[in-house]
Amino acid sequence: ILNVEQSPQSLHVQEGDSTNFTCSFPSSNFYALHWYRWETAKSPEALFVMTLNGDEKKKGRISATLNTKEGYSYLYIKGSQPEDSATYLCAFMSAGGTSYGKLTFGQGTILTVHP
Amino acid sequence: EAQVTQNPRYLITVTGKKLTVTCSQNMNHEYMSWYRQDPGLGLRQIYYSMNVEVTDKGDVPEGYKVSRKEKRNFPLILESPSPNQTSLYFCASRAGGDYNSPLHFGNGTRLTVT
Numbered sequence: 001i002l003n004v005e006q007s008p009q010s011l012h013v014q015e016g017d018s019t020n021f022t023c024s025f026p027s028s029n030f031y032a033l034h035w036y037r038w039e040t041a042k043s044p045e046a047l048f049v050m051t052l053n054g055d056e057k058k059k060g061r062i063s064a065t066l067n068t069k070e071g072y073s074y075l076y077i078k079g080s081q082p083e084d085s086a087t088y089l090c091a092f093m094s095a096g097g098t099s100y101g102k103l104t105f106g107q108g109t110i111l112t113v114h115p
Numbered sequence: 116e117a118q119v120t121q122n123p124r125y126l127i128t129v130t131g132k133k134l135t136v137t138c139s140q141n142m143n144h145e146y147m148s149w150y151r152q153d154p155g156l157g158l159r160q161i162y163y164s165m166n167v168e169v170t171d172k173g174d175v176p177e178g179y180k181v182s183r184k185e186k187r188n189f190p191l192i193l194e195s196p197s198p199n200q201t202s203l204y205f206c207a208s209r210a211g212g213d214y215n216s217p218l219h220f221g222n223g224t225r226l227t228v229t
Contacts, residue, residue: 102173
């Protein structure tokens with residue numbers, strides 16, 4: 001089973017703060033890295049699918065970067081708002097062997113934004 | 116509206132009583148998958164299906180069965196549920212040929228086995 005780690009496990013910030021968290025994944029056989037946002041009592045929703053080393057994606061105040069050579073991705077939230085409170089999941093897709101096409105999820109980072 | 120529909124949302128049952136959680140998608144997706152979410156762990160894949168009549172085990176298949184008789188439906192079957200299967204379950208789908216497309220998730224089924 002592939003190892004995908006997210007840090008920190010949880011994060012509390014004040015409204016207006018900018019924040020970032022990390023997803024670490026195997027640096028070999030990379031195919032894609034997904035980010036999902038999961039609000040309580042809802043279903044996870046896709047934020048980004050990143051496929052190329054050096055990729056940067058942006059959606060409103062949320063952005064993500066990707067380093068496939070060293071095996072990490074950062075998710076940034078600028079000027080956090082209470083509605084950003086959610087669990088952020090990353091998922092690694094391998095290009096190799098029997099894992100090809102399969103998504104392996106990290107355990108998530110729980111973000112709480114206090115008004 | 117494009118969606119993945121799971122039922123039921125909540126289910127409380129007793130050990131050994133067979134149950135089925137249904138999953139249906141209206142996006143004509145080839146790929147469908149079941150995950151379970153437990154505290155402190157990431158989403159773990161139970162089973163997946165690449166197309167009709169094509170299913171395969173994920174990371175935690177023990178105690179579960181699936182079937183894919185139609186493209187839109189992918190039910191999860193627990194023949195003899197046990198308390199360690201108490202969990203939050205998600206069904207998801209994506210276009211089969213495009214590994215760069217994201218997963219679309221259902222709303223989840225919270226299962227409690229006593």
